Amino acid sequence: MGIAEQKTVAERARQTFDDLTRAERQLANALLDNYPMLGLESITAVAESAGVSTPTVVRMAKKLGFGGFPEMQASLRAELQATISNPIAKHDQWAASALEGHLLSRFADAVTENIRQTLHQIDKAAFDAVAGLLSDPERNVHVVGGRITRSMADHFFTHMQVIRPGVTQIASNSNSWPHYVLNMRAGDVLVAFDIRRYEHDILRLTEMARARDVTVVLFTDQWGSPAARHAAHRFHARIEVPSAWDSTAVILFISEALIAAIETRTWETTRARMNELEELFDKTRLFRKFV
Structure with a gap:
């Protein structure tokens, strides 16, 4: 899966929001209101902040496509690292995974995919x-x-x-x-x-x-x-x-x-x-x- 195709935890939460239970929606709103920092706390702290039970945190993580809370938290840590990346780090990340083809075509493909997923x-x-x-x-x-x-x-x-x-x-x-x-x-x-x-x-x-x-x-x-x-x-x-x-x-x-x-x-x-x-x-x- 390419970088442009990976979904953030927030994107998953917004996309599945209508399918969540009332408690899970309460948790999703709490996570989105203090994103991503709340999700980096312990599972107990996340549950207490959102006013839900720890099993609710686990269930929602699985509904978002993760194996459990630790896997969702690892994704949040990776996102946090991405948001603070400077231009040099971003260049090195793309250069390391560069595919074949002219840059113009690869750039166009990335923008097209960005538009598709955003819409x-x-x-x-x-x-x-x-x-x-x-x-x-x-x-x-x-x-x-x-x-x-x-x-x-x-x-x-x-x-x-x-x-x-x-x-x-x-x-x-x-x-x-x-x-x-x-x-x-x-x-x-x-x-x-x-x-x-x-x-x-x-x-x-x-x-x-x-x-x-x-x-x-x-x-x-x-x-x-x-x-x-x-x-x-x-x-x-x-x-x-x-x-x-x-x-x-x-x-x-x-x-x-x-x-x-x-x-x-x-x-x-x-x-x-x-x-x-x-x-x-x-x-x-x-x-x-x-x-």
């Missing part, structure tokens, strides 16, 4: 719910990204700014973030992007936003940023490719699909804004015209 796990009702939130003119939208994910946040903001008013891009300098939080109102939406080697500043920002009754929408990877504990909605995208760097292709795909959904919902308003924007472009002669 299989996305809840379409949750996707529509996020589109509805971001289409609501009564809610201001705030967008933020980290060191690597800042470009995706910028891409999302640029399109959202055309679609509707009331959209703010939070500056990259985290020292200024309290100023942005000051302007957040209850009911607003914070869209955050954060993938592995997760950033402390993103975690703190989402925590402060949630404390102000702001709805957090998080784009993250298959393991899940710690900021997920403050997010009402999460999009988990697979990011591993044969490179020292992670791929954000699937996250971009989901965010662009979301942009299309929002645009469709708000088309009358969006079309008027687009027409006005085109007039402004003509006045500034930003784009070259051939006729």
Whole structure:
């Protein structure tokens, strides 16, 4: 099984959630709320934290496809190691298991598989719910990204700014973030992007936003940023490719699909804004015209 095909414990829990018993769902929610750290505790500590029995922990581990709790815990330890891997370690991991064929083909295969697995796990009702939130003119939208994910946040903001008013891009300098939080109102939406080697500043920002009754929408990877504990909605995208760097292709795909959904919902308003924007472009002669 290739790296891109391995499922995390969190992915297994989300996929099998509807088939779990009430106690097992309670345990799954506890694990996902403090992922992966709770699962690394002793089986007794895990059971006590989730308010379930130790046999429930064993049963759920088996339902997730593991031989038992120790095997699930070993998988969690491997995931934790993966989330803190630096670019050099990621390159060496892929180089050691490199298959035959041109890198372009291997890279394309990895991205294609990432898209397939990610789409299989996305809840379409949750996707529509996020589109509805971001289409609501009564809610201001705030967008933020980290060191690597800042470009995706910028891409999302640029399109959202055309679609509707009331959209703010939070500056990259985290020292200024309290100023942005000051302007957040209850009911607003914070869209955050954060993938592995997760950033402390993103975690703190989402925590402060949630404390102000702001709805957090998080784009993250298959393991899940710690900021997920403050997010009402999460999009988990697979990011591993044969490179020292992670791929954000699937996250971009989901965010662009979301942009299309929002645009469709708000088309009358969006079309008027687009027409006005085109007039402004003509006045500034930003784009070259051939006729």
